[in-house]
Amino acid sequence: MDDLIAEFLTETNESLAELDNDLVMLEQNPNDKDLLSTIFRITHTIKGTCGFLDLPRLEKLAHHAENVLGRFRDGDLEVTQEYVTLIFESLDRLKYILGEIEANGKEPEGDDADLIAKLDKAYEGEAIQGTTESANNAATTSDDDDSAAEEIEDAVFSADIDVAAPAETAPQAQDTETLTARESQVANQTLRVNVGVLENLMTMVSELVLTRNQLLQILRHQKESEFSGPLQRLNQVVSELQDGVMKTRMQPIGNAWAKLPRIVRDIALELGKKIDLQMHGKDTELDRQVLEMIKDPLTHMVRNSADHGLEIPQDRVKAGKAETGRIRLNAYHEGGHIIIEISDDGKGLAVDKIRAKILEKGLATEDELASLSTSQIQHFIFKAGFSTAEQVTSVSGRGVGMDVVRNNIENIGGSIELKSTEGKGTTFLIKIPLTLAIVSALIVETAKERFAIPQLAVRELVMASENGKSRIETIKGTPVFRLRDQLLPLVDLRSLLRLNDIEAASEYEGGDGAAIDDDADKPKKLSEDSKQINSDYIVVTQVGGYQFGIIVDRVYDTEEIVVKPVASILKSIDLFSGNTILGDGSVIMILDPSGIAKTTGDVETSETLDDQDAKSKVVDTSKEKTSLLLFEAGDDTPKAVPLSLVSRLENIHPKDVEGSDGQIVIQYRGRLMPLEPFNSNVRMNGDEEKPVLVFANDEKSMGLIVDNIVDIVEDVIDIQHNSGQSGIMGSSIINGKATDIIDVGFFVKQADKEWFMPDEQEPFSKGGEHSVRKNVLLVDDSPFFRNMLTPLLNVSGYNVTTK
């Protein structure tokens, strides 16, 4: 049965039950105006809804009943027992029809001419007596009466055949019997419960969960206990109860989408677009509270897709796409989360425009942008006040959008990701928790205080040792950590929450104060102005595309916790998303990862490459522009070297050059740096200073003597010709001229045979082909080699992904 009809049935049955009572009261109390208007209103509502749902028989009957009630209300007709009985009869008939609809999904055959005739009689008959105005109509009405009488006969006749449509009061008892039976079925299926009651129930279940946790914790400390059996059962029952209660709060996501078709239609009309809105997974259920929170962001994003994303039909045809644009919503469950995809096949995010906008707004410099991947640049749309729409339309484009969307989603512990290909379309991926009330969280300890971190945000746990590779390093007091060849920014919970002050002020004697002294000699001591880090665990946390680590002292279990909002006087502290009571009864604060990320750093511009970015790089390296340093050496052919390989440029005077171990060297920053002329044509002579390109890796460095530095350009390295000359990788067209790309590897080996030795190189090829070119994942902890090998491998016909 249609949802709408089912809802209508429940509602109408309720209203009719109400009407029954009201009518009885009216009979006793015929002059109660309020009661009359209530009755009138209910009947009117039923009539209206019937018309809307295309139930003509119901509508007709309700309409005629309403007419009579209308007369009552206007005071034209006296409320007598006779009339009330008539109305009751009509109500019973309505109920009967409703019952049939419930059973068969449609109105039963036959009509209600008998009743309608009686109702009309009541309506008309009294009118003639009551008011003089309608006296003129007397003739016509009496005619009507005749025909009505005939109708009654007809109806009685038809009623005989069709037992289901009894005409008079006699079969009425039987009638109502069938009715009540059916009515109760509907009532059993759905029940209207006040949200407050449900909320209260949820709170109680939450408490029960906590108590259960408490009991289980006690049980864990006891080896043998006669409680263990019953407690296990209790555990199970509580879990099921929790699930059950949670279900009562669940609503299909379709409820949040209900308004979308209309919005999209309006936009389509206004902007002259053709839009097909597809909605999948409407029935995916999620917590009422979560639903409320994502309703607006979803609407906003769909609006965005319709307004900015999709092109007008002409443009779409030009781009070789179907005239009608498609917006697709898809919702599904995935491991305790709900994933909502919003995708369109529109023009995608224009990276160039975003780039220009970033520069215009001063959100990043050109240099910073150069180092960002396409995906990172696209993520700028989540920044406050960012809109690339050239024209602000009535629909969107005021630049107060995606940042709010992101905030809303992150506030409920969700995340939003973005994939966009220019010309192809945009996809947003929203991941949100099923419920907010109970979440699993990791319990950590810092400075003897415990905190909860929502498990959703926790990527992994890393133990940092004091030396070796997995140690916490610092840059000007800022702790960082090398996590699989990526620098992970760290946040020290101790200093973030200013727990040190407390410790110092606490009355504990010996405890922490002594511990700090003990650690003072250890090598990981930071610069004086920063606090001592004596913690060992790093909770790798992810907020959207941003990863960072939280340094904590200890890590406990994961626990299911009941999130309780923090007191309003603490709302201003962004770092907490709530508080909770643990199994042992203690109150702890729940850390808000997105709040921490916002407080400690800028989420968008941080250097994080997720898999998506890496993928896009794979495709792009063959065409990506590289910054190149152009120089001349020996002959007229311009030479080029990737700028990223060059650490410095120096001018060297011949008198500073010394000889050592059969090589020319120079004292450079307190070390000896070997120098190598580009080729034999380049000579250090006379008084003339020569430019030197300094290549450096870790401690090693070498200088390449050249004649002239020409320029720095950005261009695509596309090596087309290889002469086989040593030191030259090949020729490419740079800046419109044939240019030799030099092989830095050759020169550094010339200068230092052991250049490559200590660094382990682990290039391995990833199987599978990307069109014709093979993909290579190049893994190396040194950017130097990463940059140098990439073009080399490129030349050999590989697509290179560096890590």
Place this chain on the structure above:
Amino acid sequence: MTQDTLERPEEKQGRTGHQITESNTDYLTINLADQMFGIPVLQVQDVLGSHDVAHIPLAPAEVAGALNLRGRIVTAINVRKSLGLAERSTKKTTQMSVVVEHDNELYSLIIDEVGDVLSLDYSDYEQTPATLDPVWRNISMGIFRLENKLLVVLDVPKLLDTVNA
């Protein structure tokens, strides 16, 4: 949160504010630094002895922490601090606190000690003297003249609002 309001609907008037009238003169007396205060008895949810209070990092100085009261989280307010009084020197004496509800949230006011519930005579009521310290004047709803003491009626919502601000 709704739990208690459902059980004790009469508490609602406590949250919306207290009117000092002739019919409404029952006060729970508390002592703070030798000054007697009164809290309208209908606003009081609970009186607690010493209780474990969990520290809340970065919270305002007046917030002593949070405690677990039968499954509800209660924010503890150090009333001495919010009234600009010095901390108590001796730590040995047990702390007491009065739990009140404000805007659907529970707060526990840490004070020195709790006295009796007094039914006061409205004729002994006076407006707050204009010369009183502004901080105190803000949180006072008036004074009752007792036989040998003066009782300041504590305006709980105002007191909590000062922490909030």
